[in-house]
Amino acid sequence: MKKGMKILITVAVILVIVFAIFKFFAGTYNTMVSMDEGVLSQWAQVENQYQRRLDLVPNLVATVKGFASHESEVFTQVAEARSQAGGVMQLSADVLDDPDALAKFQQAQNSLGGALQRLLSVTENYPQLQANENFMALQDELEGTENRIATERMRFNEAVQEYNRYIRTFPRNIIANMNGFEKKAYFTSTDEAKTAPKVEF
Numbered sequence: 001m002k003k004g005m006k007i008l009i010t011v012a013v014i015l016v017i018v019f020a021i022f023k024f025f026a027g028t029y030n031t032m033v034s035m036d037e038g039v040l041s042q043w044a045q046v047e048n049q050y051q052r053r054l055d056l057v058p059n060l061v062a063t064v065k066g067f068a069s070h071e072s073e074v075f076t077q078v079a080e081a082r083s084q085a086g087g088v089m090q091l092s093a094d095v096l097d098d099p100d101a102l103a104k105f106q107q108a109q110n111s112l113g114g115a116l117q118r119l120l121s122v123t124e125n126y127p128q129l130q131a132n133e134n135f136m137a138l139q140d141e142l143e144g145t146e147n148r149i150a151t152e153r154m155r156f157n158e159a160v161q162e163y164n165r166y167i168r169t170f171p172r173n174i175i176a177n178m179n180g181f182e183k184k185a186y187f188t189s190t191d192e193a194k195t196a197p198k199v200e201f
Contacts, residue, residue, distance in 0.1 A: 028175050035163040039184055040093050042156040046187065049149040050085070050109055056145060057082045057116070060138045064119060067129040071122050074115075081115035084108045096160075099185040106187065116142070153187045160184045 061078055064071070085108040095101040120139075123129050130136075164183050167176035175181075 025175060028172050029179060032167060032176060032181050035166055036181065039096065039159045039163050042152070042159040043093060043096060045152040046156050049145060049152050053145045053149065054082060054086055056138060056142055060142065063132065063135045063138060064123055064129060067126045068122060074119050074122050078115040078119050081112040085112040096184045097182050102185040157186050160186055
């Protein structure tokens with residue numbers, strides 16, 4: 001009887017240990033999945049705001065052209081930057097695992113931001129344009145969009161930081177490596193891109 005009791009106790013202890021290990025692995029894995037989805041969700045928000053800006057550009061350019069049609073060089077720069085930025089908007093979420101691809105995305109967005117700054121600085125020479133209601137509305141929309149972009153980039157970086165920290169700490173890093181969870185790239189910006197294009201005159 002005592003021998004049978006020892007066996008039962010040993011089996012019970014082993015089962016408790018196995019259950020605890022399973023629970024730890026399952027809980028850790030599920031948390032990684034949840035955090036990974038959080039990063040993807042924040043990335044989608046960043047892309048949404050960039051797409052919103054991309055969609056505003058043609059209306060803004062058309063309005064400015066109505067008053068400053070001879071500024072063709074600036075319009076060409078904006079069109080080229082918009083085309084380049086639009087070409088990288090269709091990236092898959094895999095870009096988050098590739099710092100070079102993310103840097104290319106950021107560079108295209110920064111180029112568009114710079115071109116918009118040049119376009120808006122040209123409008124200072126046209127008081128009639130600054131008084132145009134359509135232009136003022138577009139200007140307000142662009143300002144709001146730039147603020148949203150900055151906010152969503154910050155939220156994205158916070159989600160990436162939380163995720164990266166979680167998967168890189170021991171012993172979670174073992175589970176992350178076993179299941180293919182990789183460190184995500186941060187959204188960084190150049191010194192020029194740290195400020196949103198000025199849209200107030």
